[in-house]
Amino acid sequence: MDFKNRTAVVTGAARGIGRDIAIKLAERGANVALIDLEIAGAEETAKECETHGIQAKAYKCDVSSFEDVDGVGKQVLSEFDAVDFLINNAGVVRDRLLLRMTPEDWNFVISVNLTGTFNCCKVLSPHMLKRRQGRIVNVASVIGIMGNAGQANYAASKAGIIGLTKTLAKEFASRGVTVNAVAPGFIDTAMTESLSADIRESMMKMIPLGRFGKGEDVANVALFLLSDMASYITGQVLNCDGGMIMAR
Ligand SMILES: NC(=O)c1ccc[n+]([C@@H]2O[C@H](COP(=O)([O-])OP(=O)(O)OC[C@H]3O[C@@H](n4cnc5c(N)ncnc54)[C@H](O)[C@@H]3O)[C@@H](O)[C@H]2O)c1
Numbered sequence: 001m002d003f004k005n006r007t008a009v010v011t012g013a014a015r016g017i018g019r020d021i022a023i024k025l026a027e028r029g030a031n032v033a034l035i036d037l038e039i040a041g042a043e044e045t046a047k048e049c050e051t052h053g054i055q056a057k058a059y060k061c062d063v064s065s066f067e068d069v070d071g072v073g074k075q076v077l078s079e080f081d082a083v084d085f086l087i088n089n090a091g092v093v094r095d096r097l098l099l100r101m102t103p104e105d106w107n108f109v110i111s112v113n114l115t116g117t118f119n120c121c122k123v124l125s126p127h128m129l130k131r132r133q134g135r136i137v138n139v140a141s142v143i144g145i146m147g148n149a150g151q152a153n154y155a156a157s158k159a160g161i162i163g164l165t166k167t168l169a170k171e172f173a174s175r176g177v178t179v180n181a182v183a184p185g186f187i188d189t190a191m192t193e194s195l196s197a198d199i200r201e202s203m204m205k206m207i208p209l210g211r212f213g214k215g216e217d218v219a220n221v222a223l224f225l226l227s228d229m230a231s232y233i234t235g236q237v238l239n240c241d242g243g244m245i246m247a248r
Helices: 016-027 039-050 066-079 103-131 152-175 197-205 215-226
Strands: 007-011 031-036 056-060 085-088 134-139 177-184 237-240
Touching: 007 016, 007 103, 016 031, 016 039, 016 085, 016 215, 031 039, 031 066, 039 056, 056 066, 066 103, 085 103, 085 215, 103 134, 103 152, 103 177, 134 152, 134 215, 152 177, 177 215, 215 237
Parallel strands: 007 031, 007 085, 031 056, 085 134, 134 177, 177 237
Antiparallel strands: none
16 A cells, blocks of 8 residues: 555544554655644654654644644644545543443543544545545444443444444545544553453453454554545445454
């Protein structure tokens, strides 16, 4: 896959899956604009990406704030020639059973995961539609398809991302912009490392391939969906879960 002279905006690129997506894109020649709340981590990712001889810059931005995204979007468009790819990856969890979940827990997760994805699509898609080219990849989750006790807010946000993906795919198709989602299963990152040994063990039993995923497993799927090989694919959700959903 060759992404030379293409530019990607990756959200949540300070660590984990977003960092892996950014680095894999840079390795294949893409310029990268990296968005994260954690600017130090995003700058470190940018530094690593630059070693591949491409243009990389980190931007501090809270994706749940439309004003933040609008401001950073304008900055990115003035500092890079164009934006070809948008990867909406920034995400959070705040797990609790519904009986204990507060409205703040609910709103926090929905506003980062779902509204954040809406904000970035809203700000960057007009540019893609005008150029009649572009690809958007949204990072959903198998939890948005199968549900999970203790994750009502997260599951709803990820199911919402799937609905948003399919709708934008229909709205943008005639202008050559594809919109797809990748739905990771259990991936070893900061997001999952705090889970207890018991939960990790019970999760492992649900994974036919017998291992947790790595960030680069998800990054590979994202890169495929961004590549010319996926030019006839839109509105799809590609599970990257070691067979977890199939095994339900
Ligand atoms: N790890 C998994 O098992 C798993 C499974 C399914 C889906 N996912 C999804 O993959 C994506 C990446 O997850 P990860 O495991 O790499 O998590 P992570 O916690 O390691 O990384 C998330 C990144 O998003 C950033 N972020 C959080 N809130 C933000 C905000 N408001 N604005 C901008 N940036 C923000 C964080 O600073 C961090 O760099 C998330 O959308 C997550 O829901 C992860």
